[in-house]
Amino acid sequence: MEAGFMFVQIPRETLEQVYQNHHKTTLYFSKNPVVREIFWKRLKTLYRLIDEADHLKDAALDFGGGNGVFLPSLSQLFSRVICIDLDTKRASRIAAIFDLKNVTPLSGDLNNEALLEKPVDVIVAADVLEHFRDLSRPVRSIAGFLKNEGFLYTSLPTENRIYVLLRKFFNLKKPEDHFHTAYEVEKFLSLNGFKRLRRRYIPFPFFPLFLVSQWKKIDSDSKRNN
Numbered sequence: 041m042e043a044g045f046m047f048v049q050i051p052r053e054t055l056e057q058v059y060q061n062h063h064k065t066t067l068y069f070s071k072n073p074v075v076r077e078i079f080w081k082r083l084k085t086l087y088r089l090i091d092e093a094d095h096l097k098d099a100a101l102d103f104g105g106g107n108g109v110f111l112p113s114l115s116q117l118f119s120r121v122i123c124i125d126l127d128t129k130r131a132s133r134i135a136a137i138f139d140l141k142n143v144t145p146l147s148g149d150l151n152n153e154a155l156l157e158k159p160v161d162v163i164v165a166a167d168v169l170e171h172f173r174d175l176s177r178p179v180r181s182i183a184g185f186l187k188n189e190g191f192l193y194t195s196l197p198t199e200n201r202i203y204v205l206l207r208k209f210f211n212l213k214k215p216e217d218h219f220h221t222a223y224e225v226e227k228f229l230s231l232n233g234f235k236r237l238r239r240r241y242i243p244f245p246f247f248p249l250f251l252v253s254q255w256k257k258i259d260s261d262s263k264r265n266n
Contacts, residue, residue, distance in 0.1 A: 046113070046116045047083070047084050047087045047088075047113050048112035048113045048116070048138070049080055049084075050068070050109060050112065050134070052069040054137060055068055055069040055109075056069055058108075058130055058133050058134060058137070059107065059130060067079045067212075068080065068109055072210060074210075075210055075212075078242065078243060078249060078250075081242050081243060082166065082167070082195045082242050082250050082252060083109065083110050083113065083166065083195075085195075085240050085242060085252045086110070086164060086166060086193050086195055086252055087110075087113050087117070089193060089238060089240065089252065089254050090114075090117055090162065090164075090193060090254075091117060093191065093254065095161065095162070095190075095191055096161040096162075097117055097118050097119070097161065097162070098118065098119050098120065098160075098161050099118060099119065099120045099121075099122070099160040099161050099162075100114055100117070100118040100120070100121050100122070100160055100161065100162040100163070100164065101121075101122050101123075101124060101156070101160045101162070101163045101164070101185055101186075102114060102121060102122070102123040102124070102131075102164050102166075103124060103150065103163050103164060103165045103168055103178075103182060103185070104124070104125050104150055104165060104166075104168035104171075105123045105124075105125060105131065105164065105166065105168075106123065106125025106126065106127050106128045106129075106130060106131050106145075107130050107131065108123065108128075108130050108131035108132075108133065108134030108135065108145075109134070110164065110166060111123060111131060111134055111135060111138070111140055111143050112134065112138045112140060114143075114164065115138075115140045115142050115143050118142070118161075118162070119142060120142050120144070121140075121142060121143045121144070122143075122144050122145075122146060122156065122160065123143065123144070123145045123146065124146045124147075124148060124150060124155055124156075125145075125147065125150065126147065126148070126149065126150070127147065128145035128146065128147045131143075131145040132145045150168075150178055150181060151177045151178060151180075151181045152181070153180075153181050153184035153185065155185075156185055159184070159185055159186055159187040159190065160185060160186060160187065160190065161187055161190050161191070162186075162190060162191050162192075162193065163182055163185060163186050163190070163191075163192045163193070164192075164193045164194075165178075165182065165192065165193070165194050165195075166193075166194070166195040167195050167196065167197065167250075169194065169196065169220070169225045170196055170197060170199075170218050170219060170220045170221070170222070170225055171215075171217045171218065171219070172219065172220075173217075173219045175220065175225065175228045176232070179228065179229065179232050179233075179234075183232075183233055183257060186257050187257075188257065188259035189256060189257055189258070189259055190256075190257050191254060191255065191256055191257070192229075192234060192254075192255040192256075192257065193252075193253070193254055193255070194225070194226075194229070194251075194252070194253050194255065195242075195250055195251070195252045196221075196222030196225050196226065196250060196251050196252075196253075197218065197221070197222055197249065197250055198221060198222045198223070198248050198249055198250060198251060199214075199218065199221040199222070200221070200248065200249075202247060202248075202249065203249050206249070222250065222251040223251075226251065226253065229255060233257060233258055234255040234256065234257055234258065235255065235256050235258055236253050236254070236255050237253075237254045237255065237256055238253065238254040239251060239252070239253045239254075240252040240253070
């Protein structure tokens with residue numbers, strides 16, 4: 041383990057116990073080691089981007105992170121972590137298992153900007169935004185949850201030809217609610233108040249299954265001056 045790098049990969053036994061019959065999380069403890077590695081690598085890459093960034097690490101929001109898999113890692117980077125999702129039962133179980141006293145799960149509509157008392161420094165949206173048919177709603181909420189010139193971190197599936205072929209190879213079915221590719225979501229963010237600062241390709245630039253990116257929120261004054 042590298043100095044300062046404290047990513048927490050939850051043991052398979054714990055995942056199997058917490059996420060029984062929860063298909064959206066089973067890939068984190070898939071019997072196939074390649075599938076497992078790719079899914080964990082997304083979060084490891086997000087962790088590295090956040091850890092290396094020069095910005096405030098007081099409060100973070102895990103947007104749509106109800107499965108809780110990233111919470112043990114985020115809790116080490118930030119003083120306070122809030123997890124918002126329609127269902128946070130599993131996130132609450134993970135917080136209890138790992139004794140994450142600085143983590144607060146909040147159940148509610150992701151589009152409800154009133155859920156937070158005050159904006160946060162950082163928002164993580166790990167494989168969430170592609171599930172919204174209308175991207176304007178979650179992006180508007182993220183902008184409302186985030187401090188002016190705060191930072192957003194995203195992980196998004198490319199849904200390219202390689203992705204499609206690998207789904208067939210590993211006998212995986214595309215979720216019915218994957219409405220957008222990574223490139224479509226990133227273009228929407230770029231046109232709606234966010235500037236991409238860094239991008240990583242999972243697993244490789246020439247073999248991208250996921251895009252992991254860091255974004256800066258551009259406040260209204262900055263946009264008027266540009």
